[in-house]
Structure formats: structure tokens, C-alpha cells
Amino acid sequence: MGPRLSLHNRAGDLEAASAIARHAVFSVTRPTVFTCNAIIADMYRSKWYEEAIALFHFFFNQFNIVPNIVSYNNVINTHCDEGRVDVALEVYRHVLANAPFSPSPVTYRHLTKGLIQAGRISEAVDLLREMLTKGHGADSLVYNNLISGFIELENLEKANELFDELKERCLVYDGVVNSTFMEWFFKKGRDKEAMESYRSLLERQFRMTPATCNVLLECLLKHARKTEAWALFDHMLDNHTPPNFQAVNSDTSKLGPCLILCFRKLRPCLKNCARSL
Structure with a gap:
């Protein structure tokens, strides 16, 4: 089967x-x-x-x-996307009352996003507090949902307050939060502050996931910050960790290092093309 x-x-x-x-x-x-x-x-x-x-x-x-919790997260996410946030919250409460496991950070990501999209940001904040009270660690993406929500409401003070709280709770946080601030600053024509946020992230020297780097790359390129984007891309290549094991498709697992080598050889040509755009 x-x-x-x-x-x-x-x-x-x-x-x-x-x-x-x-x-x-x-x-x-x-x-x-x-x-x-x-x-x-x-x-x-x-x-x-x-x-x-x-x-x-x-x-x-x-x-x-x-x-398992993934099963419940799937249905919670589905209800949230359909605008049935109250039904999603009922599923969440069912997990709390009946399941032999706890909600995961993904559960709270789906629910806070759903509440914010429904215009219920104060309830999303309450849910964050509930998550922390129940002993879950601070999750960058839950915080990012709330930060993004307050930024959309032009409440930069509350967004900064939540960001400061995240940095206090986490020695290492996801740089996607900086990207959220950068996008808003760029949109407002406050390019200097956008790049200050980006540089403050780099100064922390976090080891960022490819997914986070991709979000940052997209933001930088979207706003014509090609020099910084190339520097970040070079950093990704230099810090790439090839797979340390081979699964069924051995040819695929060998492809990564080959692509890295190709990108390095093509880098001068690609940069010249980018300058001509």
C-alpha cells in the first residue's frame, strides 16, 4: 500500500x-x-x-x-485558512483536554496566524502568553506572526516590545523576524533603518537556515540591495554543509557539492549579469 x-x-x-x-x-x-x-x-x-x-x-x-500532533496541526491549519478560527481553537482545546501529548510550536503558529488574519490580535497575544505559561519555549515564528500583525497595524512600539522580549528569551532566534521589520521599513521609505535591522542580525553571527537566508535574500533583492544579497549568497555557499550520509538516491545526494562548485565558478559571470539589470 x-x-x-x-x-x-x-x-x-x-x-x-x-x-x-x-x-x-x-x-x-x-x-x-x-x-x-x-x-x-x-x-x-x-x-x-x-x-x-x-x-x-x-x-x-x-x-x-x-x-498525533501533526494530524491535529493539519486540521487546525485547514480550519484557519477557511476562516473558521473558532473551530480551530476547539480542536486545540480538545488536544489539551484529551491528547496524551501537548500542542507543538507549529500549533501555536497556525492559531496565532489565524487569529491575526481574523482581526483578533489581542487573542493571539493571549495565546502566546498561554503557550509560554504551559512551559513551551519562545518560538520565533509565533512571535513573528504577532510582530507582523502589529506592524500592519502601524503599532511599531508593540512590535519592538515583542521583538525585545523574544531576544531576551532566546539566545538564538530566527532571522525571518528581521526580514519582517526590513520589509516594513523599506515600504515606508526608511531604507537606513531597514539595513540597520539587517546589520544587527549579521552582528549576532547566527548560523541561519537556508530557508531564513532565502527570505532575507528575497527581501534584499526586492529592494535593490544587490551588494548585500550577493554577500549573503556567498556566505551561504561558503558555509554550506554537504550531506553526511547518502540515502536511496545517491546521485541526488552527490549533486549538492557539484552545484556549489558550479555557482562558485559562475559567480563572476552572474555578478556581471546582475549589474547590467
Whole structure:
């Protein structure tokens, strides 16, 4: 069953994958929670919201496959995207009351984002406080949701207050928060402050993930900061860590170092092209 479902998911044939999984619950080899989560997550990404929720109930309520926190996060995210934040909060409270595990940082990311999009930012702040009270560590992306929300409301004082709180709680935080401030400063024509925020991040010398660097690169390039973007890109190449193991597709795992070498050789040419734009 696993390879068949994997094939259908790769091909984007969600209807077939869903049908196979539904049929499998009646067989000796029932689908695992991981298979169920993968199909529901694919449905969410394809914006098949009602189908994702129906499949959640089919697997985890009707046929008693035991869900994990990823299962609940999928359905919470789906409800939030559909504007049903109160239903998402009910799912969250169900997890608190009945699940043998706690909500994860991802749970709070989805819920705070949903509340802010619904214009309920004060409730999002309350949820952050609840997260911290329950012993969860400060999560950069939860804070970033709130910071972004207050910035959109032109409340820079509150955004800075939350950012200072995050820096007090975390020795290392995600640089995507700086990108949020940078975007707002650039939009307001306050380029100097945008770059001050960027330099303050670099001064901390965090080891940033590729995902964070990509967000920063996009921001810098969008606002014509090519010199800084190239410097960041060079830093990414110089600090790239090749895979330390090879999985099934050994050719793919060897590709990374080759790409890095190609980029280094092409770097002067690429820079000349960029200058001509």
C-alpha cells in the first residue's frame, strides 16, 4: 500500500491516494498515521479543505487510527485558512483536554496566524502568553506572526516590545523576524533603518537556515540591495554543509557539492549579469 500511495501523491492524484487509503482501513495492513497525515497535508496544500477535514474524521474518528500532533496541526491549519478560527481553537482545546501529548510550536503558529488574519490580535497575544505559561519555549515564528500583525497595524512600539522580549528569551532566534521589520521599513521609505535591522542580525553571527537566508535574500533583492544579497549568497555557499550520509538516491545526494562548485565558478559571470539589470 505504501508505494502505491507514494506514487499517487507524487503524481498529484489525490483522489486515487485518498481512495486507496480509505479502502486500506478495511484490510489487515491498515494505513499508518504518517500515511494519513501525508495525504491530508497534500490535500491542504492543494486547497482541498473540505476533503482534508472529511478524511481526518474518516481516519481518526470513524476508524480509530490514533492521531498525533501533526494530524491535529493539519486540521487546525485547514480550519484557519477557511476562516473558521473558532473551530480551530476547539480542536486545540480538545488536544489539551484529551491528547496524551501537548500542542507543538507549529500549533501555536497556525492559531496565532489565524487569529491575526481574523482581526483578533489581542487573542493571539493571549495565546502566546498561554503557550509560554504551559512551559513551551519562545518560538520565533509565533512571535513573528504577532510582530507582523502589529506592524500592519502601524503599532511599531508593540512590535519592538515583542521583538525585545523574544531576544531576551532566546539566545538564538530566527532571522525571518528581521526580514519582517526590513520589509516594513523599506515600504515606508526608511531604507537606513531597514539595513540597520539587517546589520544587527549579521552582528549576532547566527548560523541561519537556508530557508531564513532565502527570505532575507528575497527581501534584499526586492529592494535593490544587490551588494548585500550577493554577500549573503556567498556566505551561504561558503558555509554550506554537504550531506553526511547518502540515502536511496545517491546521485541526488552527490549533486549538492557539484552545484556549489558550479555557482562558485559562475559567480563572476552572474555578478556581471546582475549589474547590467
